[in-house]
Amino acid sequence: MADILIVNGVVVTVDPERRVIEDGAVAIAGDRIAAVGPTAEVAAAHPAPRVIDARGKAVLPGLIDGHAHAGHGLIKTLGGGRGDLWYQACETAYTVASTEAFWRAEAELAALERLTFGVTTGVSLLGGGDTILRTDDPAYGDAHCAGVVAVGTRSVVAVGPTRPPHPRRYADPERGTERLVGFEDQMTTCRRLIDRWHGSHGNRIRIALITPTLRDEHVSGLGAADLDAARAQAREVRALSRDRGLLFTQDGHTTGSVKIAHELGLLGPDALLSHATGLTDEEIAICAETDTRIVSNPSAVAAIMARCPVTELLEAGVTVCFGSDATAPDRSGDLFRHVQQGMHYHRTFHRDPSWLPPGKALEMVTIDAARALGLEAEIGSLEPGKKADVVLLDLRRPHLYPANMPVFRVVYFANGNDVHTVIVDGEVVLEARRPIRVDTDSVLDAAQRETELMLDRTGFRALLETSDGFWRTVRAGPEFRE
Template structure:
């Protein structure tokens, strides 16, 4: 670009982790942003003045890196955090989650999502992939927060929040896609079928056809529990993944969530179809669902991203914790400390994560031409001193609270840990007030 041209925002005085295909690290780097696009990523030339810019942000020697991507969550479930823990999966689902969801309204989902956005921004997440009901409310809240969201309207063959008649579920999803497609570049609408065991073949096929026609991502929980695999094999003759493959739903725009109880043939189907996988380690551990064979996915060249899942089963949205737990879990189960090294794990929340949700041409790395989703990590802290290997620090030592600034689409959304797009205190007050109503009628587990 012409030297005279002014950037909108210039970040300087930090170590840039580009997460590009060469994994370039730029010491004392500068990042120039114009119209939400990364225009300049380079080492500072000490002999020259800084390039001109409307706004300047001093990274104070910290780490400048791509914003974190959470590839699977149900944002409004922040409303249920800690209300029902340490329970068998079916009790948790039928005695708590489903009845609780019966109390949801558009307004509650909006507030729960804003709360989730606050937590995500404060822990460095700039993009999240969501699947829930009242997804319209999720989209409005995400836009208010200034986050990038790949948002899936939920489809299930049971009465659901906002969709009391399951016969209307596809039509409802279609309306959601219509109202958000192309509305704003930050909201990318998509579809989220709950699972094979809660959707009929007709529903799965219709939903997938719709996703294909509009050209959006199709998400589905798959092979999460042994019970699910047994049930699907009994009712549909093959495993959930082979069933999806058989009915033509497994393809490049499909994101399979969990994928724990699988065999070689299942993985071959995923590989052949070029579908992607989201692994939500902490939630899968907490619900005792099992351990997804993540190293095998990577060895096969399957696209994988990490996610938190909803707050009712995690119970937080901090992707730094998710990275740390994922790396350590796979080391201990394989009794091999070389499995899932820190840099590989970081790609599962940045570059590789972007590929799983179809956004690799826009985000996931810091490269000229991409959208400017950036976080700055404050490294002047005892637990991050000294720094030999920034990847190691991010995965094993840092936490979400070390993120100092967040930029999404070129806009500063958090500065010095203060969120600038909405009033977080007010959102917390609102949710606290609603929590009594939500908890009423449920035996709280305080034991």
């Protein structure tokens, strides 16, 4: 006996045989998939009290976002595209201008965005900018995790120390507190968040560890003492990730930084490196030899400055997934957009439309992404025994017709707004495009309220003004290219 039976859909399994079942069904018992196959066969063997008719819909594994940032959802419009102002906003918001209510509201907003776009699992760094994380106190991570749980998606929350020099000034304007926070303070926060949240709520919340990426400019620009501290701290964070069996991740890898990470002993199959632009042949070989995983963010600014060699990495046998790097002034959490961007990005580079066919691109936000996160045994495909993370995508849409070649249509033409129903852990959390656990208006109102309060605290309202380089120009001014 099943609990939920999905029938009459086009089931895109992404299983080892990559079966696509035109009139297919998925039976769910508890939080697991009980059976996948033709509707007549599965329905006869697995009757259920709740039947979902997926006629006219594609039935997909839940999508997986390999890289995004918590906190960004409430500051994504600041600076109008100017990177210098955006980084300033990140650093201020994530150290001295955010409260627990800010992190809770942003978490619910970001999780709701993911949910409505069919993203059931995603990595979220607890901050951003140049690895400015809100790890001075576990209360902010607590608020973020509670917000994700309220919506019902899965999240891999990456926490860790900021870049040396330490200590760094942190404040909470609501509490009226201010203090200098050192590396050990941040490590204590990380340990507490691991103990409280990792594997909780049916494994919907997992904690990952992150340490700032060391690039050539840091090696040459940091003083000897700070550089030694950065190296020692990276090794300490990595040792903790291995000791606790956690995913280890780093943001902003580019030419030379993978080699530095390898020399520090940071790489391995439980390491996920983000962006990874401009990698040398030697660094591609290092990733293959160490079985290090890569997340490419094809819509990010970093992908404009240099290319992540996704196709070369894949041919070398490296596991690569896609990430949204959301949210930011120019990108959302809609993974369909980033998949399509990624395909065209590499085809343009090779001047050859045969690269990254749609099936491979879909794998990079399902089964390959699950493998990159170390969760391949649990999620990423529709197979008996795996967690019941399922997305129903409405194919009865003008841009998705005529009704042939369904997987081709899903990858090339679908967008997040086509998502109709989402199931996580066997629980229906989105139905007919409406979230079940939370009220959308309440989430939006809380996000707006906390954004306004943050703007009042920081004096950043001027960053909402449209710049002179917005209208009637072919290229924005030099301040946009700093």
